Amino acid sequence: MRRPIVLAKIREIRKSKGLTLEQLSQASGLSVSQLSKIENGKARLTFDTALMLSGLLKVPVTAFLSSPTSAPVARRSITRAGGGIxxxxxxxxxxxxxxxxxxxxxxxxxxxxxxxxxxxxxxxxxxxxxxxxxxxxxxxxxxxxxxxxxxxxxxxxxxxxxxxxxxxxxxxxxxxxxxxxxxxxxxxxxxxxxxxx
Known part of the structure; x- marks a missing residue:
């Protein structure tokens, strides 16, 4: 089951885009009730639904599927051509x-x-x-x-x-x-x- 805080991010992003549940419902084909349940963690968020919502809201799908971190993470790793073990x-x-x-x-x-x-x-x-x-x-x-x-x-x-x-x-x-x-x-x-x- 997805953590509610992750699912709540859908609502946060939707509101930041100035969209109501009704507008997102019309754009996605999902019912207002179903969207509300997803946002509140009462319905399962499938990968296909997350992919579709990420496209409509213009955010990476990982915004909905990843668990929140306690602090910002800023790691990176680079391997130059031919430089790997x-x-x-x-x-x-x-x-x-x-x-x-x-x-x-x-x-x-x-x-x-x-x-x-x-x-x-x-x-x-x-x-x-x-x-x-x-x-x-x-x-x-x-x-x-x-x-x-x-x-x-x-x-x-x-x-x-x-x-x-x-x-x-x-x-x-x-x-x-x-x-x-x-x-x-x-x-x-x-x-x-x-x-x-």
Whole structure:
């Protein structure tokens, strides 16, 4: 359940834009009653509804979905091109990006996939959390336990539960290069780069 203080922010932003519940209701297609319940924490705020409201109110969706912090946070981390720590695994090279934060919710990697088969990639891997991939170069073929292999080209992306066994291979003459993000498990330890089944 969302914390009421987070939900109350919808009302705060709506009022700052000079909108009444009735006006937001007409623009969103949600009833006044439903909007009022969302604002007061009596109805669940779904991601799709938050996304739609953020578009109408012209604020980032994270304004509704993130928990409030007790003090302003002003951290940043920069990794210069080629400056990340590199981990080499069978068929893949992982470069850790922006890893300076002591407490992380995500780990970011630039991954070069050279493997042409699942075997060359070291077989199947799985780990806690979610995995996000955005293809920068080449063609990436993703194998997962519950789905048929799918090919992604530059500009394509995918998000999946990383506990599902998965493997990556590069298709074509060029290596596949991807931006990867993993959620960090609750114990705060980054996910293992390779966990074979």
């Amino acid at each position: 590199v981990h080499n695994t069978p068929g893949m090279k992982f470069e850790v990006l922006c890893s300076d934060f002591r407490e992380k919710r995500n780990v970011f990697w630039r991954v070069v996939v050279t493997a042409k088969t699942v075997e060359e990639a070291g077989g199947w891997r799985h780990h806690p959390g979610e995995e996000f991939l955005f293809v920068l170069e080449g063609t990436l073929e993703i194998h997962t336990e519950h789905y048929e292999p799918v090919r992604l080209k530059p500009g394509d992306s995918i998000l999946f539960d990383a506990n599902m066994p998965h493997s990556y291979v590069s298709q074509g003459k060029r290596d596949a290069v991807v931006l990867m993000s993993n959620t960090v498990p609750a114990d705060g330890e980054p996910p293992a780069v390779v966990t074979h089944r």
